[in-house]
Amino acid sequence: MGVNAENGFLGYTRVKDSTSISEAYVALSHNVKGDVQTISAGEDLTYKITFENTTDVPIRNWRLRAKLSGELYDLSTLVPSNASFDASTNTLTWTPSGLPDLRVLEAGEKGSVEYKISLKDRVPVNSPDDKNYTVQSKASFESDEIPAELGVNKVVESNISEVKMHTKFFASSTKNYNSNISSIVNSGPNPPQINKRTTYTIKWEADNLTNTVSGVKFQTSLPPNVEWTGQTETGGGDLTYKEGSRVVTWTIDSIPPHTGFLNPTQRAVFQVAITPPPNTESRMQLLKPTSYEATDVFTNKQFQGTLERLRVPLAQ
Structure with missing residues (x-):
């Protein structure tokens, strides 16, 4: 020129x-x-x-x-x-x-x-x-x-x-006994009681603001005395459980922009059961910390983080 x-x-x-x-x-x-x-x-x-x-x-x-x-x-x-x-x-x-x-x-x-x-x-x-x-x-x-x-x-x-x-990517992990976001029905005493079985649903959610993200992955493992019931629901991606390692993994190929804002949140729900043994402390762990990762396709930024473990208080 x-x-x-x-x-x-x-x-x-x-x-x-x-x-x-x-x-x-x-x-x-x-x-x-x-x-x-x-x-x-x-x-x-x-x-x-x-x-x-x-x-x-x-x-x-x-x-x-x-x-x-x-x-x-x-x-x-x-x-x-x-x-x-x-x-x-x-x-x-x-x-x-x-x-x-x-x-x-x-x-x-x-x-x-x-x-x-x-x-x-x-x-x-x-x-x-x-x-x-x-x-x-x-x-x-x-x-x-x-x-x-x-x-x-x-x-x-x-x-x-x-x-x-960069986009803004949001990840969360929560527990529910009664919830209107899933058809999975929980049972048992809430709060849990010693030697009695109670089920809870674990909810993982991913929201994404302005750019497509790819390679989305959530992963955790079940603590001792926590049972995988096999009851699951997902809005997308693959949710798996490996019996030997007790590892739960949710993978999604990509999440488009505006998810959770103009479009529905991406969500995976699964049920676990606990039967608190004698001498259990006042709170029982439902889920170990959850790691997550994703990549911004537009800027190549890597998102990685860890969500806190989930615990539930026992009946006094």
Whole structure:
């Protein structure tokens, strides 16, 4: 790509997250510091713009701009660093008055500016199109006093700097005796009593906000004196129990965005039974800690965590 000049075609090259311009009057680059490619809601981004006069003449009366695109920027957190900000266009503007050391950009002279902004904590999800969010920023440099003999455009633009936003993945593990989310019926005294059998349902749930996640897996094992009854219900995926290892596993190939928000929660329910032996402590463990994992398909972020063990108090 390039621009037409009086003496021919002036070419320049584009590079992701920055622009290197050859034979133009300013070399301009615009990057996220730390080479950040992905981000979570509520986190900060710091951008850096560098510019260099590549001509043999000074540049005066210049303006440097950065335009923010995307509804996820929290504009109240913007730290403009000597720039003015136009909220109607989401544009920061630097001029020589804000950077007096660079009032005149001499031949070969370089300058740089930074600005910082956070993403919103709450991500809007109102329609099926609210997914795979990105935030973008683009810089431009211009001067009204470029000598005509240079034969270049007065406005030099960087490419679009784009950062992808991670989804939010939610996992939970709960116990129920009476519940309207399953047709499984429990029985026995509640709270449990010594030497008497009581059944409970264990509920695993997964919600997912803005990007598809894949390779979803929940896994735990049953403690001693806890029985697998074989009663199960799932809204998707495979729920298995291995008798020898007493391991319970729920796997789902993928969960689409908006699950638990615009679409139903993904859920697996299974029943266990306990018969508290004599000398049992005041609380009996129903389920050991549950591990979970998933991968954001859009950003490749790995989600991993552990949910607390489940216990039930015994009758006094």
